[in-house]
Amino acid sequence: AQTVTQSQPEMSVQEAETVTLSCTYDTSESDYYLFWYKQPPSRQMILVIRQEAYKQQNATENRFSVNFQKAAKSFSLKISDSQLGDAAMYFCAYRSYSGYSTLTFGKGTMLLVSP
Amino acid sequence: GAGVSQSPSNKVTEKGKDVELRCDPISGHTALYWYRQSLGQGLEFLIYFQGNSAPDKSGLPSDRFSAERTGGSVSTLTIQRTQQEDSAVYLCASSLLSGNTGELFFGEGSRLTVL
Numbered sequence: 274a275q276t277v278t279q280s281q282p283e284m285s286v287q288e289a290e291t292v293t294l295s296c297t298y299d300t301s302e303s304d305y306y307l308f309w310y311k312q313p314p315s316r317q318m319i320l321v322i323r324q325e326a327y328k329q330q331n332a333t334e335n336r337f338s339v340n341f342q343k344a345a346k347s348f349s350l351k352i353s354d355s356q357l358g359d360a361a362m363y364f365c366a367y368r369s370y371s372g373y374s375t376l377t378f379g380k381g382t383m384l385l386v387s388p
Numbered sequence: 389g390a391g392v393s394q395s396p397s398n399k400v401t402e403k404g405k406d407v408e409l410r411c412d413p414i415s416g417h418t419a420l421y422w423y424r425q426s427l428g429q430g431l432e433f434l435i436y437f438q439g440n441s442a443p444d445k446s447g448l449p450s451d452r453f454s455a456e457r458t459g460g461s462v463s464t465l466t467i468q469r470t471q472q473e474d475s476a477v478y479l480c481a482s483s484l485l486s487g488n489t490g491e492l493f494f495g496e497g498s499r500l501t502v503l
Contacts (some may be wrong), residue, residue, distance in 0.1 A: 375421055375444070
């Protein structure tokens with residue numbers, strides 16, 4: 274079974290600064306997806322960024338980028354130019370490449386953003 | 389609607405009562421998932437429906453929990469004889485299968501409080 278570990282229960286950053294959230298995972302599969310989801314107080318999980326394991330290039334979405342290290346099974350999220358609206362719980366998640374699979378989530382990292 | 393819709397948004401019930409939580413997935417999505425999010429915890433997989441196949445019930449915590457999906461669309465999660473430890477946010481998600489990018493689309497969840 275796959276497991277996802279987020280070792281930082283809480284992180285703090287000041288506006289306009291950069292922060293990195295850590296995630297490691299364990300799997301015996303070679304093809305899979307990795308995700309970062311954001312959960313604001315509204316509770317709805319919002320996809321931040323996605324990475325396919327077969328792609329060597331790190332995914333980037335505007336201020337959000339990942340550092341995907343397949344051999345190390347590491348998938349960190351970097352948020353640049355942090356904004357107050359980035360404050361939320363962030364979840365790292367794994368999904369097998371097969372369409373017949375669910376998402377396995379880490380326990381989350383609460384990101385606090387101060388002015 | 390355009391997104392995953394869940395109802396009720398909040399439900400308060402007394403210990404021992406039965407509750408039903410409803411999920412209306414995105415039109416055309418063949419896969420539907422239920423997750424439970426307890427305070428301070430990550431997302432715990434409960435059950436997964438995929439097309440017309442038998443559901444994956446491996447995450448249901450006890451036989452008090454059941455779910456059905458009628459007509460391949462709306463799903464109802466039923467919790468019988470509720471206990472205080474059932475208090476949590478219940479999140480529903482849906483996704484495509486063939487040609488999908490692996491992403492799950494989430495509703496805003498149903499917060500269940502058992503007194």
